[in-house]
Amino acid sequence: MRRLSGVFLFLFLCGLSLGASKLTAQMTPAAPFGEDTGPELFGLAGVIQPLNNLTDNTGAYGIVIPPDVMMGGEVTYWASRAVGIGVMGLYSPATLEAVAGGPGRGPGTLGEMEYLAGTVNLTFRLRSSGSAGALEPYVTMGGGLRQLKFYGAEVPKLSATDPMATAAIGVRVHLLSSVWFRGELRDMASYYISATTDASKLQNDIGITIGFGVRY
Known part of the structure; x- marks a missing residue:
């Protein structure tokens, strides 16, 4: 997974290098106001790194989502040169793992799941x-x-749907014609409620993605 993260970082820096070359070679005036509004479509791929356990050790074992690949897309409508509103969907074919909970008990995979x-x-x-x-x-x-859709034996119930807040920083790089490259670092925050203890726990899932898109 560290090697995969390095690949995405390398591609992100390559995109920035292409944009910087274009920036120095292309000194045409900025497009008039109104020519840079409208729809934009991006396909994305990257890695997801949860920072917190879903549940902590309560005498048996805790539960964690290990790092995994992530993919998705976003449609954005630019209402002005500065502001846009978008709808994003992300998916990861993740797994759930147990965190060791006592003498003789080691961590292990509980089963496959989907992160949506x-x-x-x-x-x-x-x-x-x-x-x-x-x-x-x-x-x-x-x-x-x-x-979270878990496909193993749910004792207790592990699947959940929770409200989520998100924030991100990134950069778009104009490559050619209407084609753009994008690199982004995103935090996705939510609360997971344990079916065993009914306790809520803040989750911070970090996503690193790159992608290519078209602006109309």
């Missing part, structure tokens, strides 16, 4: 005035739902 997240996001971007917007740093925030 859907959010509505408000995005603010910074356009480059001297290069027709070859680089677009941005911040985004929003909210939605996170669903």
Whole structure:
């Protein structure tokens, strides 16, 4: 998983290098206001790294989602040169693992699961005035739902659907024509309620994604 994260970091830096080259070579005036609004579609892939256990050790074992691949997409409508609203969906074919809970008990895989997240996001971007917007740093925030679908024996019940808040920073890089590259670091925060203890626990799932998209 560390090697996979390194691959995505390498691709992210390659995209920035391409954008920087374009930035220095392309010194045309910025596009007039109104020519940079409308829909945008991105396909995304990356890794997800949960920072917290779903449940802590309560005498038997705790539960954790290990790092895994993640994919998805986002459709954004840019209402102005600075503000856009988007709908994002993310999916990870993750697993659940037990955290050791006593002498002689070791961690192990409990079974396969699906990690699903859907959010509505408000995005603010910074356009480059001297290069027709070859680089677009941005911040985004929003909210939605996170669903965990566990396919093993649920004793106790592990699947859950919870409200989720999200925030991210990233950069879009204009590659050619209407094609853009994107790299992003996203935090997805939610509360998981244990069916055993009824206690809620804050979850912070970090997503690192890259992607390519088309702006119309």
